[in-house]
Amino acid sequence: MCIKFITLCHKKLKESPKKVKCDLSVNDIETTEKIIIKAIHVKAFKQEILALRSGRMDSKRSVLLKLNPQIDSDGVLRVNGRLKYAQLPEEQRFPALLPKESHVTTLVIHHFHEKIKHQGRGMTLNEIRACGFWIVGGSSAVGKLIGKCVTCRKLRAPAKDQVMAALPEDRLAITPPFTNSAVDYFGPHNSFHYNLANTYKVIG
Numbered sequence: 563m564c565i566k567f568i569t570l571c572h573k574k575l576k577e578s579p580k581k582v583k584c585d586l587s588v589n590d591i592e593t594t595e596k597i598i599i600k601a602i603h604v605k606a607f608k609q610e611i612l613a614l615r616s617g618r619m620d621s622k623r624s625v626l627l628k629l630n631p632q633i634d635s636d637g638v639l640r641v642n643g644r645l646k647y648a649q650l651p652e653e654q655r656f657p658a659l660l661p662k663e664s665h666v667t668t669l670v671i672h673h674f675h676e677k678i679k680h681q682g683r684g685m686t687l688n689e690i691r692a693c694g695f696w697i698v699g700g701s702s703a704v705g706k707l708i709g710k711c712v713t714c715r716k717l718r719a720p721a722k723d724q725v726m727a728a729l730p731e732d733r734l735a736i737t738p739p740f741t742n743s744a745v746d747y748f749g750p751h752n753s754f755h756y757n758l759a760n761t762y763k764v765i766g
């Protein structure tokens with residue numbers, strides 16, 4: 563809304579105030595998203611951006627080296643993967659980079675985790691990447707957030723163990739093998755319990 567306000571202030575200088583619309587458009591939201599991402603990049607990836615602009619992105623110290631980053635026409639730092647010729651939207655082919663430790667990254671993870679109804683780490687990470695974001699060290703960042711998620715902790719809580727009752731006396735009696743035998747019948751009949759020791763008494 564702040565960015566929209568600034569845009570409107572500029573417009574009001576040129577146009578009549580009655581012609582200016584205050585509603586947020588898709589273009590406004592996308593522009594704001596890029597501005598926020600660029601602000602994070604300046605803070606988190608300052609050295610990498612300077613190295614890319616000077617054409618010296620060869621530092622082995624950078625965590626982004628494996629991702630082969632590039633800066634797009636809007637100035638957003640993106641992953642330059644192997645999906646260049648894939649028939650996918652641009653944000654999926656070249657997802658925008660996000661640092662692991664950032665308030666915006668936490669909000670992004672939280673948003674997509676709730677969007678897919680509190681699924682696990684892999685599903686949340688896939689959804690984030692499918693929507694055009696690549697979090698550096700994303701797996702552990704997502705796992706950390708899920709570990710703190712109250713809804714997930716409730717859903718994934720283990721069942722409480724019950725204290726088992728003492729075993730019945732006939733199961734603990736010391737008897738010869740096959741003294742008690744049982745046969746399982748089908749549904750309408752209960753299991754047939756045959757006491758061999760009583761039979762011997764009858765025969766004897």
Ligand SMILES: [Zn+2]
Nearest residue numbers: 680711713714
């Ligand atoms: Zn959750």
